[in-house]
Amino acid sequence: MFRVLSVLRSQWRCHVLSTTQEVITMPKNKKPKGGRPARNFDPSYAKSSSKKPGSRSAGHRGYRPEETDAPAKTRWSRDERVAAGRSPHRGDREGRSYDRDDRAPRTGGERGGRSFDRDDRAPRTGGERGGRSYDRDRNERAPRSFDRDDRGPRREYGDRPARPHYREDRPARSYDRDDRAPRRDRDDRPARFNDRDDRGPRRDRDDRAPRSFDRSDRAPRRDRDDRPARSYDRDDRAPRRDRDDRPARSFNRDDRAPRRDFDRPGFRDSERRPSSFYPAKSTTTHFTPADDVVLERLEAEAIQADEVDGVSFADLGLGNNVVRALKDLGAESPFPIQAATIPVVLEGRDVLGRGKTGSGKTIAFGAPTVERLMTLWAESGKAGGKRQMGRKPRALILAPTRELALQIDRTVQPIAQSVGLFTTQIYGGVPQGRQVGALQRGVDIVIGTPGRIEDLIEQGRLDLSEVVVTVLDEADHMCDLGFLEPVQRIIRRTSEGGQKLLFSATLDQGVAMLVDEFLVDPAVHEVAGEDQASSTIDHRVFVIENRDKRDIVAQLANRDGKTLVFSRTRAFAEDLTDHLEDYGIRAVALHGDLNQSRRTRNLQQLTSGRVNVLVATDVAARGIHVDDIDLVIQADAPDEYKTYLHRSGRTGRAGKQGRVVTLIPRNRQRRMTELLDRAEIDIDFVDVRLGDDLLGQLEGDRAAAEVEVTEVEAIEIAEIDADAEADEELAG
DNA sequence: AAAAAAT
Incomplete structure (x- = not known):
């Protein structure tokens, strides 16, 4: 190939230097490779420690006896699953029952703190919502709907019920400390009973008169009517107690009493006394514009766009089936970034690929990934062909959003299908049943977002141990705060030594953390001359x-x-x-x-x-x-x-x-x-x-107009353009 | 601030 090694002095401009082997220079992570991951970040720890929640010692607040007769885990029926999974909208699910007798019996009789044990939960009954208890707030709230057709008519402001005056019947609150009733000594109080069994039986809810929302039905309010009408006349008010005693407030800055410490010149934040009253200030870094520096460039091998003229996908090493699938997708011949990375991926090397937005990165990693799986399969002597139940995935493609995961699958799936491989999407926001079903039937390439993938791993429904090719699309974004750690945990679940491909239009040193932990001597590729001018x-x-x-x-x-x-x-x-x-x-x-x-x-x-x-x-x-x-x-x-x-x-x-x-x-x-x-x-x-x-x-609005025009219109536009150009020439 | 999990 005619690749020219260059050092990128800028993201988009390549300065050609020499033709030595490319190097990637990144800060070395101190962590030894393959070392045990930090405890906080490794979900396996949570699993391995105490399996049962709750305390084992009686008398402890969270005490929970061993339950031997816990009901067997009941799977949701299909209808229930559909009802729950369809969407968070309440309209989609069966109405919640507030009838206490309707609820599933409690196991064990004694409450011992919330149970996180999946098998431990009461089976779901007809109308009951099966969510975890900490879902309460969320689900009891009317679900927020952005469905435009869904919304109720806008309430006019005048329609609002008047706000009740809560404060009126109370005596004025006194802040005078001496004013207060003496505090009862703590020891005077009878000991508080937290033992549930000790309480009187709860009155059955049904004993109560049904609640009425009829306003005229209510018992009269106690002292409302005794009260004199409230006056909004300012002069009418009782004088405020101590306000007026105070000297008038001065807004003159020089007038102020000196603040204790803070105003002293040279006062530094570090001198502040630590306060235990307020929770510690978050130490997580907040984004400031200063953080948005262009990170150190990655040295990259740059392919010149004109080098790919006349090169075909087959020349790059892709098989006939894959080439045909690409053609069906409308990719007749490779784009530069594809020509650059496909052969390297097929070699089995780790690759960092940078190609500007819309330059065809999906095919750049998707096609060779499929081909590589076939090669490895052939090398290992295992025949492909029939779909085997429970075949574990051998490639994983991670994306930052669900829509992107879907879109990648739309490209990769037909390529995979052309050689008899199966893909599946694993992302959140949809019921997991179908995804799990696909995994059980056997899948070769998993494409998805971190959250659901981790979820299924923890559920034991997704096993990445045989994944030998891992792709991160938008890799620099996947290294941002909030993404990096899940991504690291997921990659650690893949086969050690597996091939890693990192792609992004803005690939920079932000990926150093991942490169350092997971990549071995990666090849770095980009397309020369992809600057804004072009x-x-x-x-x-x-x-x-x-x-x-x-x-x-x-x-x-x-x-x-x-x-x-x-x-x-x-x-x-x-x-x-x-x-x-x-x-x-x-x-x-x-x-x-x-x-x-x-x-x-x-x-x-x-x-x-x-x-x-x-x-x-x-x-x-x-x-x-x-x-x-x-x-x-x-x-x-x-x-x-x-x-x-x-x-x-x-x-x-x-x-x-x-x-x-x-x-x-x-x-x-x-x-x-x-x-x-x-x-x-x-x-x-x-x-x-x-x-x-x-x-x-x-x-220059013409570019926009060129979309979907008929031939006749196109001719008209061409004529108008020609006229405009002629006018310009005359004017100039 | 947004994104990514809730069977």
């Missing part, structure tokens, strides 16, 4: 008044062509969606507060073109591919340059044109400049007011 994306930044934001988004999104709007929070995504709908713009939302079916459906509505606008949180920032998104609006600017690149990368995919508009308030200009610097995007900001001709600001 990009097909046009970037704009509009400086706006924050209060105009929603209207400006609406104005921008009010067009033909698919638009993806990013919001920082789920709530604002909903808010924006509402606002767009008010404008008559069909829009749907995508964020983590929606149930999975809604998420899938809403994304599908954009893909199919049923709606033109999707308002999403960063759940849609990475990896999601929707054809022909030609405008990305960042209603909230991102904090990280990598987020900027990934969000932008939802448009301008596979060589198509795209545009990104970022809205920022005036006071964010400096931060935005720094962010764009790191992303190596060089653009000027435009001041924009509501009502301006925004689309006029977006010159």
